[in-house]
Amino acid sequence: MLEVSSLTTAYDGLIAISDISVTVAEGEIVVVAGANGAGKSTLLKTISGMEKARSGTVSFAGETISGLPGHEITKRGVAYVPENKRLFPRLSVSDNLRLGSYLHRAKADREQPLEQVFALFPRLKERLPQRAATLSGGEQQMLAIGRALMTRPRILMLDEPSQGIMPKLVDEIFAAVETIRKAGVTVLLVEQRLAESLEIADRAYVLQTGRVILSGTAAEVRDNPDIRRAYLGM
Numbered sequence: 299m300l301e302v303s304s305l306t307t308a309y310d311g312l313i314a315i316s317d318i319s320v321t322v323a324e325g326e327i328v329v330v331a332g333a334n335g336a337g338k339s340t341l342l343k344t345i346s347g348m349e350k351a352r353s354g355t356v357s358f359a360g361e362t363i364s365g366l367p368g369h370e371i372t373k374r375g376v377a378y379v380p381e382n383k384r385l386f387p388r389l390s391v392s393d394n395l396r397l398g399s400y401l402h403r404a405k406a407d408r409e410q411p412l413e414q415v416f417a418l419f420p421r422l423k424e425r426l427p428q429r430a431a432t433l434s435g436g437e438q439q440m441l442a443i444g445r446a447l448m449t450r451p452r453i454l455m456l457d458e459p460s461q462g463i464m465p466k467l468v469d470e471i472f473a474a475v476e477t478i479r480k481a482g483v484t485v486l487l488v489e490q491r492l493a494e495s496l497e498i499a500d501r502a503y504v505l506q507t508g509r510v511i512l513s514g515t516a517a518e519v520r521d522n523p524d525i526r527r528a529y530l531g532m
């Protein structure tokens with residue numbers, strides 16, 4: 299469904315990701331792991347059109363999407379929740395969600411994803427009039443995911459959704475990712491919490507200094523001796 303081929307992205311001449319190839323099949327949860335600065339965020343930014351690739355291609359559902367503007371990529375069914383979430387802090391939960399669905403002109407079309415978001419995160423429904431800035435870190439993450447779901451994506455890309463969130467809510471976020479997949483949305487998840495991610499993932503890629511150093515099924519990655527030592531603390 300998503301095919302990233304030999305993608306290279308640089309910032310002012312400095313290579314952040316180099317020759318990365320990643321595939322995600324429909325219905326999968328795929329994790330991209332790696333230390334700080336490995337290039338995980340750059341990969342998602344390049345797929346979503348926020349950064350321009352220096353070389354390589356991204357195709358989605360058989361169509362080349364690299365080079366398209368971000369909103370065109372969103373329109374084709376690729377949603378992206380960046381690490382900094384980019385919510386509208388002064389706007390209410392309700393308005394933040396509504397802004398997520400602007401791509402869908404038919405009003406009737408907005409009700410269904412909204413119900414899906416409320417089923418996933420009942421806390422958001424209780425806080426509709428509240429300003430986004432006053433939500434807890436975990437609630438803001440829920441809102442960012444909810445807003446992305448309002449575009450009715452076929453694939454959802456999440457950049458470290460567990461970051462800066464208290465443990466109880468981390469479990470809730472991971473459970474939500476599983477529910478999202480069950481609802482038919484494919485997931486590409488960037489995470490530093492490798493152990494938890496592998497529990498819900500089908501496959502994983504591990505990046506190091508901008509390159510893929512390992513990929514395989516969740517079980518293969520979990521059982522890899524280097525990974526156990528470096529990432530899983532075993």
Ligand code: ATP
Nearest residue numbers: 309310313314332333334335336337338339340341
């Ligand atoms: P983290 O887990 O810390 O978010 P990451 O794996 O997501 O790390 P990236 O944020 O993709 O890594 O960064 C990859 C490399 O690109 C790093 O060396 C980083 O310093 C550099 N980089 C990222 N964004 C920019 C930018 N806007 N301008 C210049 N260099 C950047």
